[in-house]
Amino acid sequence: MVKLSRYILVLIAITGLAIVLPKLYWMAFAQPVKSPFVQYSAVDNDFLILRNEEKTVFTNTKGETFTREEYEARLPFVYTRQLLMNRTLPDSINGVEMDPHQISKYRSIFRLKPEDIRAPQPSLFPLFESQSGRVNLEMPEDFFRITWRMEFIDAETNQINEEKSRMFSAVLYKRGFQFPATSISGIPTTLKSCDEGYLVIDSANQLFHIKMVEGKPFVRRVDLPEGLKFKTIQCTDNSDKLYYAYLFSEDKHLYMLTQYDYLLEHFPVDDIDPEKHEIRIYGDLLNFNVSVLGEGFVRSHIFDRDLNPVDEYSEIWPVQSQRKEGKIAAALFPVQLSMTNPNSGFINFYFQPSPAFYWLAVSLLLAIVQFILIRKRKQKLRSQLPDLLIICLTGIFGFLAVNFFPNKFFS
Amino acid sequence: MWKAMIYKEWLKIRWFTLLYTLLGMLAVGYLFLKVQHDTTFNQANNYWNLILFKGLKFFSLLKFIPLAGGLLVAVAQYFPETVNKRIKLTFHLPFNENKVLLSMMVFGSCCLLVVYLILIALFSGIAAFYFPSNIILPALVSLIPWFLAGFSAYYLVALIVLEPVWKYRFLYLLVAATFIPLFFKNGPTAAYQPVNITLAVLTILLSISLLFSGYRFRKGEM
Amino acid sequence: MASYAIECNNLTHYYGKKMVYENLNFRVEDGSILGLLGKNGAGKTTTINILNGFLQPRSGECLIYGENSQHLSPSNKARIGFLIEGHIQYTFMNIHQIEKFYSRVYRRWNPEPYWELMSKLQVTPRQKISTMSCGQRSQVALGLILAQDPDLLILDDFSMGLDPGYRRLFIDYLREYAKAQKKTIFTTSHIIQDMERLIDDVLIMDYNCVLAQQNVNEFMRSFKQFYLEVEDPSIDLKKEDFVVNVEKVHNKVEIYTYESEAFVKKFLEKNGIQHRAFQQVAMGLEDAFIGLTGKY
Numbered sequence: 043m044v045k046l047s048r049y050i051l052v053l054i055a056i057t058g059l060a061i062v063l064p065k066l067y068w069m070a071f072a073q074p075v076k077s078p079f080v081q082y083s084a085v086d087n088d089f090l091i092l093r094n095e096e097k098t099v100f101t102n103t104k105g106e107t108f109t110r111e112e113y114e115a116r117l118p119f120v121y122t123r124q125l126l127m128n129r130t131l132p133d134s135i136n137g138v139e140m141d142p143h144q145i146s147k148y149r150s151i152f153r154l155k156p157e158d159i160r161a162p163q164p165s166l167f168p169l170f171e172s173q174s175g176r177v178n179l180e181m182p183e184d185f186f187r188i189t190w191r192m193e194f195i196d197a198e199t200n201q202i203n204e205e206k207s208r209m210f211s212a213v214l215y216k217r218g219f220q221f222p223a224t225s226i227s228g229i230p231t232t233l234k235s236c237d238e239g240y241l242v243i244d245s246a247n248q249l250f251h252i253k254m255v256e257g258k259p260f261v262r263r264v265d266l267p268e269g270l271k272f273k274t275i276q277c278t279d280n281s282d283k284l285y286y287a288y289l290f291s292e293d294k295h296l297y298m299l300t301q302y303d304y305l306l307e308h309f310p311v312d313d314i315d316p317e318k319h320e321i322r323i324y325g326d327l328l329n330f331n332v333s334v335l336g337e338g339f340v341r342s343h344i345f346d347r348d349l350n351p352v353d354e355y356s357e358i359w360p361v362q363s364q365r366k367e368g369k370i371a372a373a374l375f376p377v378q379l380s381m382t383n384p385n386s387g388f389i390n391f392y393f394q395p396s397p398a399f400y401w402l403a404v405s406l407l408l409a410i411v412q413f414i415l416i417r418k419r420k421q422k423l424r425s426q427l428p429d430l431l432i433i434c435l436t437g438i439f440g441f442l443a444v445n446f447f448p449n450k451f452f453s
Numbered sequence: 454m455w456k457a458m459i460y461k462e463w464l465k466i467r468w469f470t471l472l473y474t475l476l477g478m479l480a481v482g483y484l485f486l487k488v489q490h491d492t493t494f495n496q497a498n499n500y501w502n503l504i505l506f507k508g509l510k511f512f513s514l515l516k517f518i519p520l521a522g523g524l525l526v527a528v529a530q531y532f533p534e535t536v537n538k539r540i541k542l543t544f545h546l547p548f549n550e551n552k553v554l555l556s557m558m559v560f561g562s563c564c565l566l567v568v569y570l571i572l573i574a575l576f577s578g579i580a581a582f583y584f585p586s587n588i589i590l591p592a593l594v595s596l597i598p599w600f601l602a603g604f605s606a607y608y609l610v611a612l613i614v615l616e617p618v619w620k621y622r623f624l625y626l627l628v629a630a631t632f633i634p635l636f637f638k639n640g641p642t643a644a645y646q647p648v649n650i651t652l653a654v655l656t657i658l659l660s661i662s663l664l665f666s667g668y669r670f671r672k673g674e675m
Numbered sequence: 676m677a678s679y680a681i682e683c684n685n686l687t688h689y690y691g692k693k694m695v696y697e698n699l700n701f702r703v704e705d706g707s708i709l710g711l712l713g714k715n716g717a718g719k720t721t722t723i724n725i726l727n728g729f730l731q732p733r734s735g736e737c738l739i740y741g742e743n744s745q746h747l748s749p750s751n752k753a754r755i756g757f758l759i760e761g762h763i764q765y766t767f768m769n770i771h772q773i774e775k776f777y778s779r780v781y782r783r784w785n786p787e788p789y790w791e792l793m794s795k796l797q798v799t800p801r802q803k804i805s806t807m808s809c810g811q812r813s814q815v816a817l818g819l820i821l822a823q824d825p826d827l828l829i830l831d832d833f834s835m836g837l838d839p840g841y842r843r844l845f846i847d848y849l850r851e852y853a854k855a856q857k858k859t860i861f862t863t864s865h866i867i868q869d870m871e872r873l874i875d876d877v878l879i880m881d882y883n884c885v886l887a888q889q890n891v892n893e894f895m896r897s898f899k900q901f902y903l904e905v906e907d908p909s910i911d912l913k914k915e916d917f918v919v920n921v922e923k924v925h926n927k928v929e930i931y932t933y934e935s936e937a938f939v940k941k942f943l944e945k946n947g948i949q950h951r952a953f954q955q956v957a958m959g960l961e962d963a964f965i966g967l968t969g970k971y
Contacts, residue, residue: 454780456779457776457777457779457780460772460775460776460779461765461768461776464767464768464772464776465767533765533766533767537759537761537763538759538763539763539764539765541727541729541757541759541763542757542759542763542764542765544728544729545727545752545755545757546752546780547749547750547752547753547780547781548749548752549749670729671728671729672730672731673724673729673730673731675690
């Protein structure tokens, strides 16, 4: 039992050290990784890349460099106001008139990080009145959840509004909703142009659009292709009012849901995984730019407004683990442990095993040092074998841990 | 053994435990007084919105209260044993030495557990008056690691206080300083959901750690 | 065959590289009272710690009632009353609480001697032991040991903090109690005069070795001090085999030896050592202890 308590303490120490030591190491030696910023120029029909190196460099895929003014002129949908001010906004591109109002109407920016999805999700939402006749949205007095029925809970009294709950539940039931809901997506803020309610997946994987119109439920079931399941649905509030949401399927495809006729439009690109990579979708008058950003790479897919592929570009750069300081860390630490992860909002033990096997050499070296220490202390080798094994497997963490909790037992 | 040991341990920690329970209850009371005040001035629906979508942790006042409890009970219980190496008396009692230590640990843990359960029950009870389960349950998920930290701190203090050699006390303290922060990482409400079980297992494992320093004391390490 | 309460065999211990003792052997017979004497640092506390299982000796073992002191069974521990140096007790209790606690621990608990002692203390019933005087605390600790009714009492420096009068009373009481109830006592004390009234056997330790282990009366009979004044102060007697120790100030010499007066006189005569004022000096145990171990 006493020996067991020691091994438990060694385990605890290894856990703590495997988190703290790499953290300290990176605090001391981490260098910023500068990733390029890739945009698509409809003027050049080429990608423009902004590199933050010692000096900011504006370049394209052919390696040409530009001045800031040249760069901005090639991105009229991004720097519209600047170009207007300089009076250099072109009249038309590819035959499409460059009307500032149209440009602004069709411009949209969407960003989704893995930590937005892989995070605790709320299960209570405000259902706004979508046709209040007021300019501004108001935070409703009650919040809803969809469990065995749709329930509205009044915040002031913390009581269920029975009448409203029954009304909405009945309509949901009539439309074939299978309680409970498995995911509820919407934009639960009053800071949006208008309310389009929520997109809700029920327990039979059916997609519903639920909103409140003049106090009454509006429920619409959306037809989905057989077997289509979504990882996440991200509602949008774009000024073009063409789409309700971006939908990311389990099989890593990207869809948009059109307003009014509820059509699912598919982007012809695969491997869009918002659980692993950051996704950015820029919409403008002419194109959609779907960018996938991961550690050490960026991938941009350009589509026209009808979602036909136009162009694509990708680039990779060395990440921290491939650089000198990363290689040293990989040799020093058999594993780097962290409670947080840039790709998740959850706290957990995130293991990052060493990609190289140099750590084995370091571990063996430490095991030899320990062996010498054992000899010096005239301890019996047999009783110390588990310690040596621990050091071989866990390197510096184990070496410190077994010496923090001395292995001194009497028979 | 149990009757005698419980009596002795209770004599050591009773006032600290009662005082701590009282302070903990006051803290929970204050917490909801503030909730009451904020919902009155900021409207309940806006307050809910802040909790649900803006990351407001209305319970964050409780963050270090369980930790303080664990430290307090552990110090109250184990410090008197080490003054003048009084633990010798305890080891000389006609019981198995490890069992004596375990009985002390189990009793201390039970006291801590009872106090924590009282605080959690009080918290949940009052919270149920203001919030639905959709807000209370994520809050409880966030509270769990803080309470586990209380237990872990209790076990680590027992280990450190009973250790006879100062050098190793310092090293154990270092280990505690790397381990205890694991329970206090910042994240959204309920972020600890996936790891609470693992942390609970580690905490339970840690409970017998005082046997190690107890053994070192008995073998005359100095 | 005599049975032994304590048997220590080939006890060897080091602190780091510093040797405390090597191959120490001693036994304490059932029903006897043994006093362990030694200068500070000679290993008294080490021995007590080994006896109580608070120290693992480098090698060798101590048996208490036949059980290795490193793994004493609970029932055996109940037979041992242990007074820690400094009369350490649970000072966060008052005298009623501590009695209640120990009465639940020991089956043979007999509170009478405890309350008898407590009735003489000027303490309030709810007064914590920590607020008591040193002497009062020591009486609580002693009272508890008596109430425990152990077969073997290990008393580490029991007389510390006791008034002289009370010390005398306690020693007499203890001896009477031990002899009547056939208890075994293993004790150390700084105040050696006390031991004389108490102990049957004496074990005198010096750095790294045992100087004497025998019946205290026998020891006092056989160990002698002779006083003489020599004419030639440069004479060195230290190296002579029969001499245990010599204390010399100018020409005044104290010789400590196990040999008889006649032997010493004959030796002086044979070696032509001119002297005067030769006499045997009567010694108490303390004198004998100092004579044996030296003043420094």
